[in-house]
Amino acid sequence: MFDLVQQRLPDLITVFLGIFLEATPFLLVGVLVSSVLEIVVSEDRLLRWLPRNALVGLLGGVAVGAAAPLCECGTVPIARSCVSKGLPLPAAVGFLLAAPVINPVTVTATYTAFHSNLQILVLRVTLGIAIALAVGGLFLLWPRDEPALRVSRTGDPADSHHRHEHDHGCDQSRAKRVSLLARLLDLLHHSASELSSLAVYLIGACLVASLLQVFLPRTQLLSIGQGPLLSVLIMMAVAVILSTCSSVDAFVALAFSTTFAPGAILAFLLISPVLNLKSGALVLGLFRPGVAMPLLATSTAAVLLAALSINYHLL
Amino acid sequence: MNTTLFRRICTASPPLLFAVLVLKLWLTGTIGYYVNGRTIWIVLLGGSLAATIGLGALWRSSEENVNASSLWKPLIFAVPLAVGLLVPARPLSASSGQSSSLGSLQLASHVASGGGGDLFGYWMNALSDHPEPGWWTGRHVTLVGFVAHQTGLPPRSFILGRYLVTCCVVDASLLGFPVQLDRTVRAPDEGAWIQVSGVFGTRYWTDPSGQHYPLINHATISGVSIPSTPYLSP
Known part of the structure; x- marks a missing residue:
């Protein structure tokens, strides 16, 4: 056993660094853009762009999600903040589910990873939109006057100044007063803090993917990866455990692309931004159980259904 | 070293270390051991971006409010980067x-x-x-x-x-x-x-x-x- 580890340790380092080097640039772009939104663009301005009608809001939420380069850790607090300011719940859910999957950074990363198999990219985007619209549509039934958010410790559901778990000390009103250089430095400092927070999950995911690739013979991976149902369930479980940031999860999925069925790869790419240990905890922590549980359950069911359809009928 | 400077270095070190790792691999011609030749530019771009973010975070002069409990995260980030810097680059072998x-x-x-x-x-x-x-x-x-x-x-x-x-x-x-x-x-x-x-x-x-x-x-x-x-x- 020790000999095996000693023999394969250099390969483990090579594979780990390979994923890490390829994924980190996308994470850097993601944290830089979310920092711009955090420091430069105010929530009020974001709200002005979103319609108030529930059905139009749902479509608008998905459309904004397609344009906003945010991973799931950025979208959950923003969606909560918008709901607390009166945005219809379907619009928030549409944004919440669409943004991490179809935003420009995620799409570019998925293209880079799967450029030799563009079906994966096309299906990820189209199914991502379809699932966001379908699950968001279910929340059209949610009564408008029924509270959707958990009450914060201050008793104010709108108290959402700190969108992320780390305390970076940014203050927009102060930022407006200070010079352009100081704001730029604030932006870069915020990006560095954000990088440290999110990279922890990326490193964990890279390590698990590397261990599986180096120590598990490909023949064994193939034997479990080709079953249409089992492969999907395994990849969904892997996505939840790894909790990779959506802007880089395509590179982790790539590790399994030669051994797992296409539906399983898509299940990983679709469920990862919605239900992983990180985003799932955020959704459960910010929304009331009556919203969070149906949201997570229907999203999971929709991804499972889509992945099985692909494995059995399409690819 | 005062506490503020220490925290500033902690915040800036992950992107700076990443930039140094990319620079080392580029100068030694070994980035190709890890990524396909056609995507090397993405890694180089990431290295440049990381250097900019790291230097900006290091230079930041305004008052900071960094939570002390979050300082372990840069340390976790630094471990794989240190491994990449210290271990000689090697392509994937036949024993994988x-x-x-x-x-x-x-x-x-x-x-x-x-x-x-x-x-x-x-x-x-x-x-x-x-x-x-x-x-x-x-x-x-x-x-x-x-x-x-x-x-x-x-x-x-x-x-x-x-x-x-x-x-x-x-x-x-x-x-x-x-x-x-x-x-x-x-x-x-x-x-x-x-x-x-x-x-x-x-x-x-x-x-x-x-x-x-x-x-x-x-x-x-x-x-x-x-x-x-x-x-x-x-």
Whole structure:
């Protein structure tokens, strides 16, 4: 056993660094853009762009999600903040589910990873939109006057100044007063803090993917990866455990692309931004159980259904 | 060192270390050991961005309010970067789990022909284009690759392999040709990079998944250093 580890340790380092080097640039772009939104663009301005009608809001939420380069850790607090300011719940859910999957950074990363198999990219985007619209549509039934958010410790559901778990000390009103250089430095400092927070999950995911690739013979991976149902369930479980940031999860999925069925790869790419240990905890922590549980359950069911359809009928 | 400066360094160190790692790999010409040549620019761009973010975070002069409990995160980020900086760069070897079976021959048709005298891609394409045994018989070949072993090979045989890497090494698939040595030739060590010159014979080897490969016979082998681009590209 020790000999095996000693023999394969250099390969483990090579594979780990390979994923890490390829994924980190996308994470850097993601944290830089979310920092711009955090420091430069105010929530009020974001709200002005979103319609108030529930059905139009749902479509608008998905459309904004397609344009906003945010991973799931950025979208959950923003969606909560918008709901607390009166945005219809379907619009928030549409944004919440669409943004991490179809935003420009995620799409570019998925293209880079799967450029030799563009079906994966096309299906990820189209199914991502379809699932966001379908699950968001279910929340059209949610009564408008029924509270959707958990009450914060201050008793104010709108108290959402700190969108992320780390305390970076940014203050927009102060930022407006200070010079352009100081704001730029604030932006870069915020990006560095954000990088440290999110990279922890990326490193964990890279390590698990590397261990599986180096120590598990490909023949064994193939034997479990080709079953249409089992492969999907395994990849969904892997996505939840790894909790990779959506802007880089395509590179982790790539590790399994030669051994797992296409539906399983898509299940990983679709469920990862919605239900992983990180985003799932955020959704459960910010929304009331009556919203969070149906949201997570229907999203999971929709991804499972889509992945099985692909494995059995399409690819 | 005061506390504010220490925290500032902690915040700035992850992106700065990443930038240093990219710089080291670029200067030593070893980024290609980790990612496909066509995506190296993404890594270089990431390194530049990381340097900008790190320097900006280090320079930030306004008042900070960094939570002390969050200082362990930069440390976690620093561990793999330190490993990358301290451990010598090395391409994926024959002992990785990815070499336990040969990749599908469908991949062979997607391999780029290569250049600079590296004909491995050219011969892999031929494997896809010419499944008929008659085409191969008597053709001379000179290839560079590493030695890999597979189950079911004839005696005194090995696979002369190269990994096909589409994006980064995590998606590597082993492609290669079986080589059968004459009794007088000493068998090379597994994982060694060698040059093989030989001739395709009339016999085929069938791997456990049912794919057929022409055997290289009467091979002469010599040790070579690892190429700067050790992987095949699609």
